[in-house]
């Protein structure tokens with residue numbers, strides 16, 4: 001496991017068919033380069049809910065039906081109703097998870113899909129809508145603050161970066177939340193200030209207020225509330241204009257150590273980023289190198305410059321079709 005004292009090891013629950021075991025209904029497994037690469041950096045907890053409720057490999061497909069009594073999970077070829085076993089397993093498995101930072105689940109599965117699973121009508125002929133599989137729905141209910149993605153969405157570089165940013169932030173906070181104190185939360189908050197400024201200023205203000213409220217002495221409550229707000233703040237990519245503002249702000253304390261040529265180069269990269277000609281990695285990586293050399297300690301310690309192991313950006317995968325400038329940390 002590749003980790004160090006500054007970079008935590010996130011705990012991730014993984015659909016078992018995503019590179020661990022050939023346990024899909026058709027006896028196959030899916031290999032995703034990014035997930036394979038990530039498994040060297042995080043603690044994976046693979047699970048296959050369909051195997052856990054006693055289905056074999058290969059097996060007849062199952063599907064979700066929507067009826068008057070709610071959603072049911074059925075196996076049309078055998079007529080079995082698997083709703084109860086799957087619900088019972090999901091509650092019991094998720095209830096035993098003491099610490100978890102994220103989930104990577106198989107898309108479109110009636111068990112694991114987080115948003116794009118087909119929901120059929122009761123006669124099984126029409127797809128009414130798309131939604132979460134039975135296990136995934138329980139995940140979203142039990143762990144509303146976790147970083148949750150499916151393998152298909154993680155093929156997009158921007159979503160990968162956002163997922164990793166949120167995952168590692170939650171893993172860092174988890175270390176504090178084991179024995180929370182107001183001082184530790186304040187230190188954590190200070191290190192994440194630039195990140196939160198780039199992602200979501202409103203949540204940053206709310207977190208400032210939360211931690212400055214002396215009327216709330218319970219550190220465990222504070223940690224829980226902090227996690228909820230942090231997770232929400234990092235649930236969407238920031239606007240690129242926010243990142244530019246934060247980079248200019250971060251340049252302030254080190255600008256005296258830079259030559260006119262350095263500054264011109266930085267502004268040039270910033271302009272290229274603003275125009276969508278180069279990715280965010282241009283100005284961010286340049287600033288990061290200066291911050292590590294010349295920056296005061298509190299700037300060097302900002303997680304904005306140490307979000308997650310940068311080697312994770314090297315994972316192979318199809319390029320995103322989204323504009324380059326929306327990608328934040330491809331350093």
Ligand code: SF4
Pocket residue numbers: 015016017018023024025047048049050051106109111112
């Ligand atoms: S999608 Fe989920 S239930 Fe289906 S094979 Fe993969 S891990 Fe098992």
